[in-house]
Amino acid sequence: MGLLAKAFFDRDPAVVARELLGATLVRQWRERRLRGRIVETEAYYGTDDPASRAFSGKVTALNAAMWEAPGTIMVYMVHANWLFNIVTQPRGVSSAVLIRAVEPLDNFDLLLTERRKRNPAVAARRDLCNGPGKFTQAFAIGRELNLQSLSKSTGIWVERGSAPQDVTESHRVGVTRDLRRKLRYYVSGNSFVSKPATVTPKGFA
DNA sequence: GTTCCGATTTTCT
DNA sequence: GAAAATCGGAACA
Numbered sequence: 001m002g003l004l005a006k007a008f009f010d011r012d013p014a015v016v017a018r019e020l021l022g023a024t025l026v027r028q029w030r031e032r033r034l035r036g037r038i039v040e041t042e043a044y045y046g047t048d049d050p051a052s053r054a055f056s057g058k059v060t061a062l063n064a065a066m067w068e069a070p071g072t073i074m075v076y077m078v079h080a081n082w083l084f085n086i087v088t089q090p091r092g093v094s095s096a097v098l099i100r101a102v103e104p105l106d107n108f109d110l111l112l113t114e115r116r117k118r119n120p121a122v123a124a125r126r127d128l129c130n131g132p133g134k135f136t137q138a139f140a141i142g143r144e145l146n147l148q149s150l151s152k153s154t155g156i157w158v159e160r161g162s163a164p165q166d167v168t169e170s171h172r173v174g175v176t177r178d179l180r181r182k183l184r185y186y187v188s189g190n191s192f193v194s195k196p197a198t199v200t201p202k203g204f205a
Numbered sequence: 206g207t208t209c210c211g212a213t214t215t216t217c218t
Numbered sequence: 219g220a221a222a223a224t225c226g227g228a229a230c231a
Binding site for chain 2: 042044051052053076077078079080081083085098100118119121131132133134137172173174175176
């Protein structure tokens, strides 16, 4: 119920990123159903966005998903971490939304177990999914989901949730060259966000 | 083959 | 806060 359909993602990535806040990400995995409230996202455009994997305009095995149909999953590795993105806009247009953090809603024991495979020191609930790589660890998301689409059959999808009271915009985190426009969105005051403070970019395009 | 890099995480001071 | 650790893919030779 309340499953976000293809049409939801067939829009500008900034709009999708903003409206994804408060939605519930659901992962069906080994007889368990993991849920997280999306609290932090970033929008990425295509060839005109220097922070985008599609910036070169060249299609490679790594970025091909970005031109796929809206609702397609794009997973790729940065600094030894898998990052989870949802493709936006029509097929043929490259853009996507990165899920940067979710607030765990249940199955905390399982999320903790998955996180501890990489970092045995993790203990606090707020450290389970407060970063794009931490979230994929906890939710057992890997490359096998790349080029799949959001749906119950692939074991990962998004359901409508409760819209946040207030949203903060900031520059995207960690990118070498950002756009002037602020394309990171997070739920104001939420303690499961990766970096509550405003982050200044290394450089502008 | 080798080198270099990054939309990060972790650990150390 | 700063620095090290991490690894798959691209680019070069």
